[in-house]
Amino acid sequence: MTSARPIDLPTLSTLEEEAVALTRELIRIDSVNTGVAETIGDGETRAALFVRERLAEVGIESELVEPRPGRASVVARLRGSDPGRGALVVHAHLDVVPVEGQEWEHDPFGAEVRDGWLYGRGAVDMKNFAGTILAVARHFAREGIVPERDLILAFLADEEAGGVWGAGWLVENRPDLFEGATEALSEVGGFSVPLGDGRRAYLAATGEKGVAWATLTARGRAGHGSRPTTDNPVVRLSQAVAALGAHRFPLVRTEAVQAFLLAFGAARGLAFDDATLEADVEQLGFVSSLVGASLRNTATPTVLFAGGKTNIIPAEASARLDIRVLPGQDDRLRDELRRVVGDDIDVRWGRWWSATEAHVDAPLLGILQSAIDAEDPGALVVPYLLPASTDNKHFARLGIAGYGFVPLRVPDDFDVFGQFHAADERVPVSALEFSARATERILRTA
Incomplete structure (x- = not known):
C-alpha cells in the first residue's frame, strides 16, 4: 500500500x-x-x-x-x-x-x-x-x-x-x-x-469570529399609559438599542484579515489604508459583505420584548443581542458595549464561544x-x-x-x-x- x-x-x-x-x-x-x-x-x-x-x-x-x-x-x-x-x-x-x-x-x-x-x-x-x-x-x-x-x-x-x-x-x-x-x-x-487579475482566489478560513448572546433589560415603575413617567423602560430600552445600532466598533486588522488584504490589494491595486479600508473593501463585489463583517466586533439587536397591553406602561423591557467578536476582543467588547448602552441598562450575558x-x-x-x-x-x-x-x-x-x-x-x-x-x-x-x-x-x- x-x-x-x-x-x-x-x-x-x-x-x-x-x-x-x-x-x-x-x-x-x-x-x-x-x-x-x-x-x-x-x-x-x-x-x-x-x-x-x-x-x-x-x-x-x-x-x-x-x-x-x-x-x-x-x-x-x-x-x-x-x-x-x-x-x-x-x-x-x-x-x-x-x-x-x-x-x-x-x-x-x-x-x-x-x-x-x-x-x-x-x-x-x-x-x-x-x-x-x-x-x-x-x-x-x-x-x-x-x-x-x-x-x-x-x-x-x-x-x-x-x-x-x-x-x-x-x-x-x-x-x-x-x-x-x-x-x-x-x-x-x-x-x-x-481575484481581479484574471485568476481565482480560494478563501481559506484561518480564524472565526466568536459568537455570544446577551440580553439588555430596562426596569421602571409600571403605570397607566395616560400618565407618562420619566423612567419608562420601553423608552430607555429603545434609546439603548438605538445607540447600539448606531455605534461602530473600532476597525481591527487581525492576522487573517491582514493576509487577505495583502493578497487582494496586490491583485486589485488597492491600498486598504485605514482611512479608505471599508471603501476599498466595497469594491470587492459580493466578497465585500463577507470580508467587511470581519473588520469589527458587532452587536446586533434581534429580538424585543415589552409590555402586553397598550394602555399599561410595563415595568420591564428587554432586547436580545447577537454578538460576533474578533479574536482576543472578548473583554474589550464587553466593556465597550456596557459604555454604549449606559449604566441604567442591565446587561445579562448568555452563551459565549470565543473566536478561534x-x-x-x-x-x-x-x-x-x-x-x-x-x-x-x-x-x-x-x-x-x-x-x-x-x-x-x-x-x-x-x-x-x-x-x-x-x-x-x-x-x-x-x-x-x-x-x-x-x-x-x-x-x-x-x-x-x-x-x-x-x-x-x-x-x-x-
Whole structure:
C-alpha cells in the first residue's frame, strides 16, 4: 500500500461520481435542525446511519454516538503512514436549517440536477462536503491508499444550533475520539472568488469570529399609559438599542484579515489604508459583505420584548443581542458595549464561544495551495477571517487548530456564501467533481 501513487482516470471518474451521488443521497435525508428539541425528528440519526453503512461497505470501522434520540454523529479514524504526526480532523455536519417560510422552486430534499446544477438543502451547507469526505474515504479503502497522517472523519449533528449535541458533546464527553489531533478541516471556505487579475482566489478560513448572546433589560415603575413617567423602560430600552445600532466598533486588522488584504490589494491595486479600508473593501463585489463583517466586533439587536397591553406602561423591557467578536476582543467588547448602552441598562450575558485563530502560514496552507495548483494553475489560496462560527470552535477547546476549506471552483459571479440558508440552495455539479479531486489530494498528502 502507498500514499503517493496518482489516481488513474477510471478511478478518478468513480471518485467524482460517488461524491455527487452520495451528496444527493444525503440531501434526500430530511435532517432539518429547528433548534427546538420537540420539533427535531430523527433525520440526523438516519443520515449518520447512512454514513456508517457506506463506510462499512468498504471495511472502514466507525463509531456512532447518539447522546439524545435522533441526534447521532459518526466518527472514523483512518490510520496514516506516519503515526508520529498529529492527526487531522475532517468534519462535516449532517444537519441543515429549515426551509419553511422560503419560496423554493425545486424540492429542497429532492436533490434535483437541472442544467448542471444540484439543488437542495445542504448542497453547500454542508452535505456536499459530507458526501465528498465519504467518497474519498471509500476511494482510499478500495485502492489501498494510506494517507500520510491519521485522518479522523467526523460526521456531526447539531452544528446549525451551536453543536451542543454534536461536536460540543463529543469534545466534552468523548475526547478520546480525537486523541492526537492537532488540526481540523471543514467549512467555511475553499470556494473560488475572482481575484481581479484574471485568476481565482480560494478563501481559506484561518480564524472565526466568536459568537455570544446577551440580553439588555430596562426596569421602571409600571403605570397607566395616560400618565407618562420619566423612567419608562420601553423608552430607555429603545434609546439603548438605538445607540447600539448606531455605534461602530473600532476597525481591527487581525492576522487573517491582514493576509487577505495583502493578497487582494496586490491583485486589485488597492491600498486598504485605514482611512479608505471599508471603501476599498466595497469594491470587492459580493466578497465585500463577507470580508467587511470581519473588520469589527458587532452587536446586533434581534429580538424585543415589552409590555402586553397598550394602555399599561410595563415595568420591564428587554432586547436580545447577537454578538460576533474578533479574536482576543472578548473583554474589550464587553466593556465597550456596557459604555454604549449606559449604566441604567442591565446587561445579562448568555452563551459565549470565543473566536478561534489558527496560523496563516501553517504547512497545511501549502498543502491546500498544492491541491488547488493541480486543478486550477495560477490560482491562489488566500487566508481570511470567517465572520460566523463553525464546529471548529468546539475542537479548539482540545487545542485543535481549525481551518475552513471545502474546495469548490465556481463561476466568478456565483456567491457560494450567499447560498448558505437560502432558498433554492444550489451548487454546480462540476464544482462537486472538482471538490472530490482536490479533497482527495489534500487528505492523501496532508
